[in-house]
Amino acid sequence: MINVLSDGAMILIILAALIAVPTVTVFTVLAVNRSVRNRKNAVYTGETKGTVSKIVDKGLDFPWIIHVKYCVDGINYEIKETAKLKSSPVKAFGIPIGQKKTFVLGSVQTGDTVTVRYDKNNPQKAVIYGNDGIMTG
Structure with missing residues (x-):
């Protein structure tokens, strides 16, 4: 061969x-x-407002978790999702010197109102609307 x-x-x-x-x-x-x-x-075509009940930070190596309580037809539900992040440059005198990670949802804190989209046939299945992306903690 x-x-x-x-x-x-x-x-x-x-x-x-x-x-x-x-x-x-x-x-x-x-x-x-x-x-x-x-x-x-x-x-998930149903839409309602939910309240951020808790934001959990388990440290540098773990993603932030956002807990949201919402109500559909008089029944209370709670979901939790990994907070998606976006990166923006940190500049000194116009020169990028690093990156800053912030929530895709903006400045979210406990007690804030967010939009929740849910499955009308099963309202327990839901997502935090606008929390889209791939980057986590």
């Missing part, structure tokens, strides 16, 4: 595979996440 590829070409193929596999995996997970959220936004 004749060796068709040189050692250098084989190393490049292996390196490309080592880069491609995790990259494809990450983009697949992100696409599935976005698809699930978009499906929920399409199915």
Whole structure:
């Protein structure tokens, strides 16, 4: 059997595979996440106002959790979601020197009112409207 590829070409193929596999995996997970959220936004057509009952910060390595209480047809419900974050540059004299993470929902605190979208057939299934994104704590 004749060796068709040189050692250098084989190393490049292996390196490309080592880069491609995790990259494809990450983009697949992100696409599935976005698809699930978009499906929920399409199915959850009921809308009401809810009150932020608690915001939990478990530390640097864990995401913030937002708890929201809401009422539909006289029945109280509570949901909790991972707070999605957005990144904005921190600048000194117009030069970016770092990044600051803030909630996608804006400056949310306990007691604030947020919009909750829920499944009209099962109001217990709900999402915090506008809390869309992929970046968490």
